[in-house]
Amino acid sequence: MSQRELGLVTSKDIAKLAGVSQSTVSRVLNGSTLVTPETRERVLSFMGSYSPNANARAMRTNRTQTIGVVVSEITNPFYPELLEAIYRACDARGLTVTLWNEHDPAAPAAVSGVRRGLVDGICFVSATSDASAVHQLAEQGFPTVLINRGMAEVACDQVTSDNYGAGRLAAEYLVNNGVTRIGMVSGLDTALAVVERRHGFLDVLHEHGINVRADWTVSGPLSFETGYSAANIIASGHERPEAIFCGNDLLGFGVASSLQHMRVGIPSDMWVMGVDDLPMASWEAFNLTSIRQSVNDMATIGLEMLTERIDGLETEPRKIHLPTHLVIRNSTAHRPLQP
Known part of the structure; x- marks a missing residue:
């Protein structure tokens, strides 16, 4: 359907109505000083429903004003929240978004989109260590940013x-609340965020002479199902931990649901903690103590870095780590954090 059929005014229409050439209309649109104030005012008076052709604009500027976003875990509630923040950040910059939900580390659709010139830059929000597309695009110098997931070697x-x-x-x-018998449910080592969370957690325990027993440690996909089955394993033994730390909230929801099914009291019998602070964490069914990530800041800063690269910024790659915050809820009895 054409713009005319949609009821939209084109630059050719404006030129005819204003009694000027189409090139004069283009000069007005581009802010040229070669147009007299009287002509500019006459052209602008007919611009009410003008809608510029995106393809034509892309040909003139060599820009599509479109950002590609690659995600591979769209069913994880964290990613819709992050994607919404990215969409808001793009909208504030007048950019549109092309979303690719790819499970293939080579991200063939995204790479094809880049080669076809469909996007000006691309961001990966759930990249893992085997994501060859990230390596490929970064090596070629295409504007690329990782948001939420880091890759040390890229x-x-x-x-x-x-x-x-x-x-x-x-x-x-x-530890500051006297909990020493601790279990842990973590993700797989293919994601740097999973590895870093685990290392930070275990380093503190080792500093206090606390070891996590092997039979209280489970790793698997960052899913509700992993958490549910992990709690069955950890809590079914003769001895149980006082608390279970989960690598993300989805694992925490699974652990909490499994413990409730086993009639293990939370927090009276066992504490449960997660990471992400998803909106669901505050639901009465979970009331999950969690570590909050700055989702909006990640999206805003990531898009700012990406647009700077699109505009030609040439500096060493930047790596920014945003602080996290503890949110205490009923799954850990609201005991205060000691200084």
Whole structure:
């Protein structure tokens, strides 16, 4: 359907109505000083429903005003929240978004979109260590940013939470409240954020002479199902931990649901902690103590870095780690964090 069929005014229509050439209309649109004030005012008076052709604009500026976003875990409630923040950040800059939900580390659709010139830059929000597309695009110098997930060996801009600090924050809270028998449910090592959270958590425990027993440690996909089955394993033994730290909230929801099914009291019999502070964490069914990430800040800073690269910024790749915050709820009995 054409713009005319949609009831929209084109630059050709404006030229005819204003009695000027189409090139004069283009000069007005581009802010040229070669147009007299009287002509500019006459052209602008007919611009009410003008809608510029995106393809034509892209040909003139060599820009699509479109950002590609690659995600591979769209069913994880954290990612819709992050994507919404990215959409808001793009909208504030007049940018549109093309979303690719890819499970293939090579991200073929995204790479194809870049080669076809569909986007000006691309951000990966759930990249793992085997994401070859990230390596490929970064090596080619295409504007690329990682938001939420970092990759130590990739030379591109990255903005993540301080995941190591998040793990330390969780462990310090437990230790400072006298909890020493601790279980842990973590993700797989393919994601740097998972590894950093685990290292931060375990480093604090080791500093206090606390070891996590092997039979109280479970790793798997960052899913509700993993948490549910992990709690069955950890809590079914003769001895139980006092608390279980979970690598994200989804794991925490699974652990809490499983413990409730086993009639293990939370927090009277066992504490449960997560990371992300999803909106669901505050639901009465969970009331999950969690480590909050600055989702809006990640999106805003990530898009700012990406647009700077699109505009030609040439500096060393930047890596930004945003602070996290402890949010205490009923799953840990609201005991205060000691100084």
